Amino acid sequence: MRPACHLSIFDGSMLPRMASPTSGGEREKLVSKLPASLRQALKVRAAQLSTDVQDAVTDGIQAWRAHSEPLPSVDTAGAESFGTWLPEGLYDLFKQDCAARGVSYIQGLAQAVALWLEQNPADDEAAPTRRIIVCNQKGGVGKTAVTAGLAQALAEAPREPAGKTNGAAAAARAAARQGLRVLMVDYDPQGHLSHQLGLKAIPAGRESLITHMLNREQAQTPLIDLTVGIEEARFGDRLRILPAAFDAFLLDSGLTMFRGPRHAALERALAPLEEHFDVIVIDSPPSLGLAMDAAIYYGRRRDGEKPGSSGLVIPVEAEDTSAQAYGMLINQVVSLTGDYDIEVEQLGLVVNKYDSRRGYIATSSLEKWKSLGSPPVLAVIGDLKEQREAVRLQRALLAYSPESDQAHHMREIARRLT
Incomplete structure (x- = not known):
């Protein structure tokens, strides 16, 4: 009836x-x-x-x-x-x-x-926006792929756990469950993150993140208006990117002449955006200069922030030069934390492009990364084709191939960081 x-x-x-x-x-x-x-x-x-x-x-x-x-x-x-x-x-x-x-x-x-x-405030409403800095001084280790994949996994609506049945109860749960509001920041002047998602870098002379870092008083456009939404249904309206800027090639020299606190320039620029996002994920340049100082400082643990909320995610490879680059990055972090009396957490390592067929160097290097214990290895990602295909098509990996091994690894990283 x-x-x-x-x-x-x-x-x-x-x-x-x-x-x-x-x-x-x-x-x-x-x-x-x-x-x-x-x-x-x-x-x-x-x-x-x-x-x-x-x-x-x-x-x-x-x-x-x-x-x-x-x-x-x-x-x-x-x-x-x-x-x-x-x-x-x-x-x-x-x-x-x-x-x-x-x-x-x-x-x-x-x-x-x-x-x-x-x-009805949330218990953790006072907690600051989480800041995740994806960094390694060595190029080619997959910083951009990890930045994009992690951000997508955080923004993606959570799935119903296995074993849950469909119906009214599942619909009610789904209505109350959403992914996080995530901003990707293409902080690398090479602009690979922007390009991979079909965007061009902001031309030199136009307002950009660099303008807001070095000359915020002269900026006319709010930085939020420079962000671009990633139009894929699985992310809703929760995933945005702040594109790269050609001017970023001159950022280190600009910070040298900057009159304010250089280490806080990135935080000063991004602060107005934090109210709009739950997480900000930054694709860092492969350098150890002043721009990287500003990124590391931005990822420090703030007063009242829970441990493990913000910090560094470090993509590495299972080979010796990657270990050397990691050591150089950690030296920079130690120097910065000592200079400014701050705490910067290493949230974890991502061993990227791993292929055991490369023999002893690969397998022994992986064991060394795992033996560190802290920071933990968040995921070991193989040298697979789906990421390259998504880049060729200029689409988000989790939208192009949501059930691929690489996509599941990105979700694994996101779970371990939440």
Whole structure:
């Protein structure tokens, strides 16, 4: 027998009122619009608090109805479709209150969600944006591939664990689970990360990350406006990149003449972006100069930050020259931490392009990397073809070949860092 169905009007749309797909009594479907930033914040916060999105919206609307003082208007320009379930009858009361307060249903819903976010902070809300610096002074070890793959894995919506069944409960869990908001920063003047994702480096003389590092007072364009979204469905709207700049070739010399604290120039430039992202992953240049000092300093552990949140991820190869380059990088880190009395964590090593057929040098080098213990080896990635194919097609690896071994290794790294 088909369930009883009543008609309801929401901003002019005829909507069915029926039982909710989850337990908890009769509910009615609410379909409206919500700004993307609020929608994302709602899903992330609900996941953090282990709360269903429908319950969060219900609580928000009830708190909004009980709020006696006028609430600030929310910018709803560009709001997109949003749906959830409300207890039966709450929708009609919400409509009446919107009419009494002289606000549209979309504005009322946005205010209710914003109020719920304000009244329900996450336990770790005060924690700073995580900063992951992918670095090695040696070129060709796969820094760019690891930067891109790790960022994609963090932004990708988590999958249902094996053994979970489909249905209403799975749908409710999926609605509350989202990937992280991730920014990739192409800090390497060679611009390989930008190129691999089909973007050109910002031309010399145009505003870029370098402008904001060296001449922020003269910059006219907010740095967030220079970021570009990665348009792949599996990342939603959560993955962006700040493209490389040709001016980055002159960054070390520019920092030499910089009047401010040179080691903090990158942090000073990226600070305004942190509120927009959960994680910032930086593809570093293959150098040990002042630009690298600034990147290492940016990845330091901040006051109040949990251990293992931010720091260095170091791609290496299973051969001797990679070990020598690693030693040089660590010497730079030790010098910097001593000079500025900071703590910089080595989050882990990624042994990249590994092929046991290369014989004793490869196998013995891998064992040496593993024997370090700290930092741990996060993953051992073979010299496989999918990454090269994705680069040729200028697509994200996890979108081009989501079930490849390389893609699973990137997810493994992300899991071990979260």
